[in-house]
Amino acid sequence: MRVLTRRLVALTGALALAGAVAGCGSDGDGDSGTIELTISMNAISGGKNAAEADWIEQWLIPRFEAAQEEAGVAVDVTFEPSGVDDEQYKSRLALDLQSGSGPDVYALDGIWLGEFAQAGYVQPLEETTADFASWEGWEQIPEAVQQLATFEGALYGIPAGTDGRVLFYHRELFAEAGLPTDWQPTSWAEITEAAEALAGIDGVTPVQLNAGTAMGEATTMQGVLPLLAGAGEEVHSEGAGWTGATDGLERVLGLYAEIYGNGLGDPQLQQETQGRDKSFEEFAAGEIGILLEGDYFWRSVVNPNNGVAPMDNRDEAVGYALIPAAEPGAGVGGADFVSTSGGNVRVVNPASEHADLAWELLTFMHSAEALTAAVGDDPRITARVDVNEQVLGDDPMLTFVNEQVLPITSFRPALDVYPQVSVLLQEATAAVVDGTDPGQAAADYQEALEEVVDGDVAP
Incomplete structure (x- = not known):
């Protein structure tokens, strides 16, 4: 689309004025043999989206690292928090990705997906990891909700959550x-x-x-x-x-x-x-x-x-x-x-040096166990039907949305x-x-x- 290309050129020029997200990407694993991965979200403990930040730091990272250690893989995951305006987060993230670095796993507002895909900052999952289609979670995410992570007919990531x-x-x-x-x-x-x-x-x-x-x-x-x-x-x-x-x-x-x-x-x-x-x-x-x-x-x-x-x-x-x-x-x-519906999408950086392991991290983030922990005591709708059935059982309205609204919903164009x-x-x-x-x-x-x-x- 001509207008999209033109606006991406303008975005690239504007990004030269923005500050980069510090320390993003997998620039090297040192001499220890430990693989380094980074996660970037617009969330920070004590501030914006604090519950998400706390879940990543206190629950997700320790459990993922322990699971990989049991599998014989030494991995060190770093969370790069942010607590700024969404557009500021978007600009900083795009600047870092433009340079060929950036976090291994990051989150996007669903309406940014097309822009980032056209710029090459994210690629279809089929080009990022060979076994994406075999992930068990797809069976739990309604096709309508999968559209949140779809651009021009291809899946680019995993819906992080949605609404109706x-x-x-x-x-x-x-x-x-x-x-x-x-x-x-x-x-x-x-x-x-x-x-x-x-x-x-x-x-x-x-x-x-x-x-x-x-x-x-x-x-x-x-x-x-x-x-x-x-x-x-x-x-x-x-x-x-x-x-x-x-x-x-x-x-x-x-x-x-x-x-x-x-x-x-x-x-x-x-x-x-x-x-x-x-x-x-x-x-x-x-x-x-x-x-x-x-x-x-x-x-x-x-x-x-x-x-x-x-x-x-x-x-x-x-x-x-x-x-x-x-x-x-x-x-x-x-x-x-x-x-x-609206919502965020979590994706793997195509420039990641460890894209397959980053995909494992991404699917771990969206496992039933992980999303249930993320919801905690504050019931809200996730992208997974099985998790919703568990965490929304006592809330008739949210159960109504999960069972009757999500299967028929549509999303804004990305x-x-x-x-x-x-x-x-x-x-x-x-x-x-x-x-x-x-x-x-x-x-x-x-x-x-x-x-x-x-x-x-x-x-």
Whole structure:
């Protein structure tokens, strides 16, 4: 893709201004015969992603080194922590990889994968290690989740973890509106019908559907992308290009127009810098009826123990449902229900002097035992079904995501231009919420899209 190549050249030039990650890579094993490996993650004890850093240093490394010692291999694994902004971590990592060094195993945000693959910083697993296909873990990772680590049809690493988007609804408000408290809509029309019923309750915003640029990526991931999938389309298709002003996009923007044009959503909330956080607080207070969010909302927002907007009665008051297609069977591939997911990918550096051993380290990191230890006492969804069945057993919502959402989910395209496309989608929703006709907003989006992706728009 021309625009991708151009942006990679720009990235390479910009990296000359960034500082390298100190001490990365396998530059030499000395005279002891001990093999040296390094792991790099944007995690640091006492800081960002501290639990992951502690797991790597205190559990993973000692056990891997001991297992290798039993197998007759002397290995010394070093963890290179980082606790910076994701883009800063990305730039430092890319600079080190550009020089032909870098850590033996490292983590990427899933949407960076294509950019790093095109730059040669990561290679398909089939080119990195001969026996990657025989790893037992693949049987435990749903094909939909494997897409997080896939670019142009090839697997580049192992998904480190994922999530899923659903419709959360306030059961108490549903009961007051005369709606079923075990709600599962099968179409967009059933969502708006429920919203209209909720509109009869004073002081309640029926639906929170993220819109506009103030909501940032939350607008795209918890709004446009799952709805677009429900209209039977993807934002990007390999070989075809980016989705422009299609019927599907117009349908998505039309739903936004219906919700915000008919007073079923709060347009002011979408313009506030802290609007998303405010929407969380309003849901917890019983002031929002339906909210499209990821399982993060359940785990970290309304969690009665440590949530940012805790609900003591969460388990009784908060319902959750699959996101329906526009109509039954109208979703991507004829699906009745859809979702979107994000997550990180862990990969082997193709420049590693010990790629096969690095692959062993990577698979050890993603073994059932290791991931169970990583989860610890804080249940969250991993990429492995068998681990999820063990660690999520007492949490019905996360079990719901594991069993019903992950098999049908989709992921953002792993292309470097995606963040710019995402902003354009956010702007299109903002225009509709402000009163612009959906068809016009879609046409304006396509005009801007063609410039951003250098004309690579699906016909």
